[in-house]
Amino acid sequence: MEKDDLLLPKDFPKLKNDAFLRACQGQETPHVPVWCMRQAGRYLPEFREFRAGKDFFETCRSPAACCELTLQPLRRFPFDAAIIFSDILVIPQAMGMDVQMVAGKGPTFPEPLKEPEDLLLLQPKVDVNKELGYVFKAITLTRHKLEGKVPLIGFTGAPWTLMAYMIEGGGSTTHSKAKRWLYRHPEASHKLLKMLTDVIVEYLLGQVAAGAQALQVFESHAGCLGPVEFQEFSLPYLRDIARKVKDQLKESGQNVPMIVFAKDGHYGLEDLSQSHYEVVGLDWTIDPCSARERTGGKVSLQGNMDPCALYAPKERISEIVKKMLEGFGTRGYIANLGHGLYPDMDPENVGAFVEAVHTHSRHLNHK
Numbered sequence: 001m002e003k004d005d006l007l008l009p010k011d012f013p014k015l016k017n018d019a020f021l022r023a024c025q026g027q028e029t030p031h032v033p034v035w036c037m038r039q040a041g042r043y044l045p046e047f048r049e050f051r052a053g054k055d056f057f058e059t060c061r062s063p064a065a066c067c068e069l070t071l072q073p074l075r076r077f078p079f080d081a082a083i084i085f086s087d088i089l090v091i092p093q094a095m096g097m098d099v100q101m102v103a104g105k106g107p108t109f110p111e112p113l114k115e116p117e118d119l120l121l122l123q124p125k126v127d128v129n130k131e132l133g134y135v136f137k138a139i140t141l142t143r144h145k146l147e148g149k150v151p152l153i154g155f156t157g158a159p160w161t162l163m164a165y166m167i168e169g170g171g172s173t174t175h176s177k178a179k180r181w182l183y184r185h186p187e188a189s190h191k192l193l194k195m196l197t198d199v200i201v202e203y204l205l206g207q208v209a210a211g212a213q214a215l216q217v218f219e220s221h222a223g224c225l226g227p228v229e230f231q232e233f234s235l236p237y238l239r240d241i242a243r244k245v246k247d248q249l250k251e252s253g254q255n256v257p258m259i260v261f262a263k264d265g266h267y268g269l270e271d272l273s274q275s276h277y278e279v280v281g282l283d284w285t286i287d288p289c290s291a292r293e294r295t296g297g298k299v300s301l302q303g304n305m306d307p308c309a310l311y312a313p314k315e316r317i318s319e320i321v322k323k324m325l326e327g328f329g330t331r332g333y334i335a336n337l338g339h340g341l342y343p344d345m346d347p348e349n350v351g352a353f354v355e356a357v358h359t360h361s362r363h364l365n366h367k
């Protein structure tokens with residue numbers, strides 16, 4: 001056994017930069033904190049080199065590899081938070097489904113769920129420590145190795161997004177197979193969403209016990225639902241997750257900020273701002289000022305520069321960031337992209353984005 005495997009989730013190094021955690025709680029910060037979705041990813045040559053020839057989910061199962069990949073972007077850029085390298089699809093795996101990462105195609109389930117009877121094939125009670133303990137170990141190790149530089153974010157996929165993958169068997173433009181279940185098998189859909197919610201709650205609590213200092217819930221497929229379906233099949237479960245996680249944490253006197261990111265779900269913005277999450281993440285299709293108005297100062301906001309703006313020259317990135325900061329204001333705000341970084345993006349421009357957030361927000365704070 002390696003020495004690192006013996007690290008326990010206690011005696012973590014003291015946190016040096018708490019700007020991200022303070023912004024989650026709506027408190028003042030010297031600068032606007034910034035991180036990027038998919039900051040550990042293929043746009044970094046060192047990431048491609050490290051991942052070369054290794055299976056994606058094997059990598060996810062190695063705490064040392066996850067730790068290294070999480071730390072890579074922080075060696076280059078002064079991000080204000082780290083997000084643990086893992087994937088949302090480890091949950092369907094823990095429930096007994098086979099998931100492969102196929103190069104050029106993305107995640108693939110050889111045997112997706114087809115009909116409600118298939119729910120019987122899923123593990124009815126998942127022991128998260130046994131099935132997902134490797135993620136917890138990765139979090140504990142990374143929290144130690146971060147040396148208190150910035151806080152560590154844990155994450156999960158939301159029930160509807162995971163359900164969509166489990167039925168589609170991979171990426172999809174229409175999500176028509178998964179949506180077919182919502183219209184044709186609403187009861188079985190709720191049963192599956194409930195099963196996922198139960199695992200997710202335990203999984204997030206395990207991440208906090210292991211050392212996660214904030215939690216993000218990715219509802220990446222909110223956009224293919226309409227407002228009515230969102231109200232029935234997404235929102236109640238998102239609320240349940242936050243409420244249950246918070247209730248449990250409160251019992252042990254802990255307070256860990258939670259972020260909900262429902263991509264393309266702007267119709268749900270008012271509801272999302274009243275769903276027990278401290279932070280609502282936004283994609284780039286919402287204007288900062290109207291997002292503030294619609295959430296009425298109830299929550300902190302995170303987002304939302306179009307990732308493709310990183311293809312612009314650095315001066316233009318700086319202007320776009322300045323406008324975004326003026327729109328959101330510098331309080332209760334975490335700068336990020338409206339979705340993840342793409343593999344062909346130039347790391348230098350990511351650096352320019354981070355620098356522009358820090359510089360312009362310090363300036364705005366002193367006006």
Ligand SMILES: Cc1c2[nH]c(c1CCC(=O)O)Cc1[nH]c(c(CCC(=O)O)c1C)Cc1[nH]c(c(CCC(=O)O)c1C)Cc1[nH]c(c(C)c1CCC(=O)O)C2
Pocket residue numbers: 036037038039040041042051056083084085086087088089101102103104105106107155171218220263340
């Ligand atoms: C939908 C989703 C997935 N995974 C995730 C989501 C939700 C966020 C979103 O909406 O994008 C979440 C995720 N996946 C990954 C992270 C790590 C942390 C980080 O953001 O840096 C996070 C937070 C690593 C990863 N997960 C994946 C990569 C790239 C593949 C690789 O490293 O080989 C990374 C860095 C693979 C993955 N995993 C998934 C997809 C669609 C892909 C891309 C497949 C492709 O483009 O070929 C499922």
